[in-house]
Amino acid sequence: MSEDTPLIYVVAAERSGDLLGAGLIKAMRSRYGNGVSFRGMGGEAMAEGGVPSTVSIEGLSILGFFDGLKAFSRIKERVAEVVADIIRHKPDAVVLIDSWGFMLRVAQGVREADPSIKLIKYVGPQVFATRPGRAKTLAETVDHLMSILSFDERYYRPFGLPVTFVGNPTLDRIEPGDxxxxxxxxxxxxxxxxxxxxxxxxxxxxxxxxxxxxxxxxxxxxxxxxxxxxxxxxxxxxxxxxxxxxxxxxxxxxxxxxxxxxxxxxxxxxxxxxxxxxxxxxxxxxxxxxxxxxxxxxxxxxxxxxxxxxxxxxxxxxxxxxxxxxxxxxxxxxxxxxxxxxxxxxxxxxxxxxxxxxxxxxxxxxxxxxxxxxxxxxxxxxxxxx
Missing domain, CATH: 3.40.50.2000 (Glycogen Phosphorylase B;)
Structure with a gap:
């Protein structure tokens, strides 16, 4: 990494996050060209975009508390692997996409090891629907939230987390079919x-x-x-x-x-x-x-x-x-x-x-x-x- 070229580390743990990551990488390359470089953990879409996964995401698409418990050892292992890779390469920013439980652990691991690395959450937990306490937890863990929901900001404002509403990339991807x-x-x-x-x-x-x-x-x-x-x-x-x-x-x-x-x-x-x-x-x-x-x-x-x-x-x-x-x-x-x-x-x-x-x-x-x-x-x- 040159002094003038930011290294962005993108982390996605399941298919929807992989697509968001690929869209972000494509947009940044189109806009900034060689002025930015990437490394990351993701799936097929990010790999096709030129950022192969540093860590396997197989088996990380999990929903529900008890499913998470069953996969805890696997999650813990993947978290340790990706955190170690992030610390080794010391990126300018880490973009953590969706997947609340996994990304929270990664963010906490990076924050503890190197507080100077900027942490950006892309897609916040749905605190409007469940577990509003996660807004405070996220504010204590990351530096910025890129939200895909126009009404997210009001839930994080009380805890001092800067929020940018970027829009929903899912809606941008839908082209008229035949x-x-x-x-x-x-x-x-x-x-x-x-x-x-x-x-x-x-x-x-x-x-x-x-x-x-x-x-x-x-x-x-x-x-x-x-x-x-x-x-x-x-x-x-x-x-x-x-x-x-x-x-x-x-x-x-x-x-x-x-x-x-x-x-x-x-x-x-x-x-x-x-x-x-x-x-x-x-x-x-x-x-x-x-x-x-x-x-x-x-x-x-x-x-x-x-x-x-x-x-x-x-x-x-x-x-x-x-x-x-x-x-x-x-x-x-x-x-x-x-x-x-x-x-x-x-x-x-x-x-x-x-x-x-x-x-x-x-x-x-x-x-x-x-x-x-x-x-x-x-x-x-x-x-x-x-």
């Missing part, structure tokens, strides 16, 4: 009803919601003519293989990878999706969506017992709109029959689908921010390293 071409390419009739199915990108998500999604497809196929379209995240393709084989043979499902995502969005009448980033992506594309989620039962029991969940909805789109534009089926309501009934109701009501198309797009406008989010993040990081 639904007609997608249908022709996969032999789907122009007037056929299609249901886009997204099982999630975490193994635990597939284990928990997969059976309900399959049951919903079975009920839909028994009651009506419908063509399922399943988009498969590369990280869980092997795990989903038996489900995909069954869906292809029993339901006539069309199976595609993420390279066809935007076209598949455009070809879909309705989507059935695991709650997460993809629900916001679908809303941006105006796709009427039914979402579901399940945590481990012990984690869920703790959340209910201690009233940890504060937000009225689990989907950012619903929170932004302050109404249930995306029907949510959480925990005990994540059942095949309920999901199939809601999907059928949407398929049977083209006027409702048309209205939702406009309302979903309007809700995501509130989340978008001004300008290109990755460009805004790139500028923020560069200015903080000067």
């Amino acid at each position: 639904g007609a071409t997608f249908r022709a390419r996969h032999g789907i009739a122009a007037d056929a009803h299609t249901v886009l199915v997204l099982f999630g990108s975490r193994k635990s998500e597939i284990d928990r919601i997969g059976p309900a999604f399959v049951a919903s497809l079975e009920q839909l196929k028994a009651e009506r003519e419908v063509t399922p379209i399943i988009i498969v995240a590369g990280a869980v393709k092997e795990q989903l293989a038996p489900v995909l084989d069954h869906a292809r043979s029993e339901f006539g499902a069309v199976i595609v990878d993420e390279a066809e995502k935007t076209d598949a969005f455009a070809a879909a009448d309705v989507a059935l999706a695991c709650s997460g980033t993809v629900v916001t992506e679908l809303a941006t594309a105006g796709v009427p969506t039914v979402t579901a989620y399940k945590l481990g039962w012990l984690t869920w029991a703790i959340i209910r017992a201690f009233n940890i969940m504060k937000a009225p909805y689990i989907s950012l789109v619903n929170i932004a709109a302050d109404e249930m534009l995306v029907p949510e089926f959480v925990q005990t309501r994540c059942r095949g029959g309920l999901l199939a009934a809601e999907v059928s109701a949407l398929l049977d009501d083209p006027k409702r689908r048309e209205r939702l198309h406009s309302e979903l797009a309007a809700a995501t406008d509130k989340l978008r921010g001004e300008g290109d989010a990755s460009e805004n993040a790139a500028q923020t990081v560069f200015e903080l390293t000067q």
